[in-house]
Amino acid sequence: MNQPAATTPAMKDIVALCKRRGFIFAASDIYGGLNGFWDYGPLGVELKNNLRDLWWKSMVTCPPIGPDGAPVEIVGLDSSIIQNPKAWEASGHVGGFSDPMVDDKETKLRYRADHLYVLVPKDGKGKWLALHQDAEAEDVAKRIKKEGGGKSSSDQYEKKQFTSIDKSDYANILGPDAKTPGTLTEPKQFNLMFHTFVGATAGDENKAYLRPETAQGIFLNFKNVLDSSRVRVPFGIAQIGKAFRNEVTPRNFIFRSREFEQMEMEWFCHPKEAKMWRDFWFTERQKFWRSIGLSSENIQMRDHDKDELSHYAKEGYGTADIEYRFPFTAPGYGELEGIAHRCDFDLTQHQKVSGTKLEYMDPVTSEKFMPHVIEPAAGLSRGVLALICEAYTIDASRPSGVYLNFHPSVAPIKAAILPLTAKEDHVPIATKLYLELREEFTVELDVKQNIGKRYARQDEIGTPYCFTIDNDTITDKTVTVRDRNSMAQERIHIDKVAEYLREKMKPSSQKAKLKAVG
RNA sequence: GCGGGUGUAGCUUAGUGGUAAAGCUCCAGCCUUCCAAGCUGGCUAUGAGGGUUCGAUUCCCUUCACCCGCUCCA
Numbered sequence: 001m002n003q004p005a006a007t008t009p010a011m012k013d014i015v016a017l018c019k020r021r022g023f024i025f026a027a028s029d030i031y032g033g034l035n036g037f038w039d040y041g042p043l044g045v046e047l048k049n050n051l052r053d054l055w056w057k058s059m060v061t062c063p064p065i066g067p068d069g070a071p072v073e074i075v076g077l078d079s080s081i082i083q084n085p086k087a088w089e090a091s092g093h094v095g096g097f098s099d100p101m102v103d104d105k106e107t108k109l110r111y112r113a114d115h116l117y118v119l120v121p122k123d124g125k126g127k128w129l130a131l132h133q134d135a136e137a138e139d140v141a142k143r144i145k146k147e148g149g150g151k152s153s154s155d156q157y158e159k160k161q162f163t164s165i166d167k168s169d170y171a172n173i174l175g176p177d178a179k180t181p182g183t184l185t186e187p188k189q190f191n192l193m194f195h196t197f198v199g200a201t202a203g204d205e206n207k208a209y210l211r212p213e214t215a216q217g218i219f220l221n222f223k224n225v226l227d228s229s230r231v232r233v234p235f236g237i238a239q240i241g242k243a244f245r246n247e248v249t250p251r252n253f254i255f256r257s258r259e260f261e262q263m264e265m266e267w268f269c270h271p272k273e274a275k276m277w278r279d280f281w282f283t284e285r286q287k288f289w290r291s292i293g294l295s296s297e298n299i300q301m302r303d304h305d306k307d308e309l310s311h312y313a314k315e316g317y318g319t320a321d322i323e324y325r326f327p328f329t330a331p332g333y334g335e336l337e338g339i340a341h342r343c344d345f346d347l348t349q350h351q352k353v354s355g356t357k358l359e360y361m362d363p364v365t366s367e368k369f370m371p372h373v374i375e376p377a378a379g380l381s382r383g384v385l386a387l388i389c390e391a392y393t394i395d396a397s398r399p400s401g402v403y404l405n406f407h408p409s410v411a412p413i414k415a416a417i418l419p420l421t422a423k424e425d426h427v428p429i430a431t432k433l434y435l436e437l438r439e440e441f442t443v444e445l446d447v448k449q450n451i452g453k454r455y456a457r458q459d460e461i462g463t464p465y466c467f468t469i470d471n472d473t474i475t476d477k478t479v480t481v482r483d484r485n486s487m488a489q490e491r492i493h494i495d496k497v498a499e500y501l502r503e504k505m506k507p508s509s510q511k512a513k514l515k516a517v518g
Numbered sequence: 519g520c521g522g523g524u525g526u527a528g529c530u531u532a533g534u535g536g537u538a539a540a541g542c543u544c545c546a547g548c549c550u551u552c553c554a555a556g557c558u559g560g561c562u563a564u565g566a567g568g569g570u571u572c573g574a575u576u577c578c579c580u581u582c583a584c585c586c587g588c589u590c591c592a
Binding site: 033455459 | 552590
């Protein structure tokens with residue numbers, strides 16, 4: 001509508017603007033940064049808080065109307081980042097997060113150590129052939145023929161797991177794709193969970209983990225919430241918070257970082273209703289992202305293929321992603337939110353490992369069952385990035401050359417109050433208006449420099465409205481409202497400014513407005 | 519983790535084995551009655567650590583960060 005694909009902005013320009021205007025900085029910048037960590041500046045934290053609050057409102061304070069016409073029931077939670085390490089063993093993260101990998105120095109290929117096996121010659125002569133577990137019998141035969149030194153059948157070999165082989169024998173092993181033996185490295189442990197130590201002494205017995213997802217804190221508190229807050233299945237528990245993953249390759253600005261924020265809601269329902277609720281949340285979550293300004297053409301829904309599904313979602317109705325077309329993924333898309341049917345995997349696991357009964361007894365039907373879970377899990381940090389990318393609008397016709405077209409509900413600064421000149425009577429009136437508005441809105445008062453420079457600066461940080469006080473204000477109590485996108489001005493009474501802003505902040509009015517603007 | 523590339527002020531670019539230059543931004547002031555105008559002044563840089571050298575931003579090594587491509591991605 002407003003942006004042909006040709007104007008897809010360069011990521012480096014977006015990153016530069018984020019730094020220049022104080023949205024996002026490299027963490028520990030003055031020490032040269034740290035790979036995978038980012039800090040949010042004065043405007044970045046406003047933007048992030050806005051998105052966080054809107055999500056909380058859409059989930060906890062004003063949750064959507066359910067299929068039966070009544071609002072669904074969701075309560076909030078803020079669980080600890082560090083939990084008993086057994087929680088992560090039960091959840092499957094300790095095992096799944098540390099797959100040892102083997103590199104081939106010759107081919108630069110990398111394999112999971114537990115996916116490799118080795119054919120060891122029974123006669124002790126010739127190369128040991130490492131092969132991938134998925135290799136077809138036909139390919140294995142070819143490999144033996146080519147590299148076996150006269151051997152013709154796998155019967156002449158003993159099949160061993162790569163992980164069971166002593167490293168002193170590695171020199172004999174020919175990698176699955178290598179030409180010379182001895183190029184495979186020892187398996188390297190990739191610990192994708194950050195670990196730490198609880199207490200003053202650092203030993204294995206007090207090792208603990210920083211959570212890689214907020215979801216588990218919700219499952220751990222399922223019984224506490226049920227017993228204390230009068231909720232009944234179906235209901236949800238929502239949580240926003242930091243999560244940590246020791247990513248092998250952090251990339252693409254804040255898209256994949258090692259410390260990030262999640263907004264997750266676990267919806268507990270009867271197994272028979274899982275499909276219905278999955279579809280319900282899938283629809284609702286799309287509405288959310290659209291309502292805060294992500295355009296339809298940059299958002300895409302995608303069902304996961306069977307082989308992509310995580311350990312907890314192998315059964316059930318699968319996972320679907322809400323994806324956004326980021327500049328670095330275009331023309332492809334990157335994940336913004338996943339809606340997963342986690343079945344009863346987590347509660348069952350925690351019941352098994354903890355020994356605490358987590359089944360639900362329906363008070364009406366007296367049916368006892370383990371609830372199924374539908375999980376809409378969104379990245380707050382990724383959401384912030386999507387909002388910035390969506391807002392970044394190149395416009396050579398205006399002095400800033402670029403402006404941020406934020407939806408007013410997420411804009412870090414909602415309005416700027418500008419006395420037309422720094423002299424005469426404009427400043428006191430502007431100051432009074434500013435002091436009134438800041439009680440309700442995040443606003444800025446800017447007195448310095450000429451009006452054009454001030455408009456330009458507000459454009460670049462995405463402030464949707466500027467209220468300017470001039471000589472007419474003194475005589476008739478009107479101010480001009482300058483619209484960021486159209487640069488058009490209208491005069492309204494100074495007493496109507498708060499009401500004007502309040503109306504513009506509403507997502508629905510903005511939606512209609514975007515349509516009108518085109 | 520691998521390969522390639524980049525690193526001088528907030529940004530864009532100069533330049534040199536011997537005092538690091540400019541434009542824009544930013545800040546202060548003047549001037550300004552609506553879109554980065556004009557005038558004056560000011561702050562700020564060789565990513566970090568070593569080595570060679572009388573002297574290194576420049577040459578060499580290491581490291582860090584970012585970008586691109588692989589790899590990975592519950």
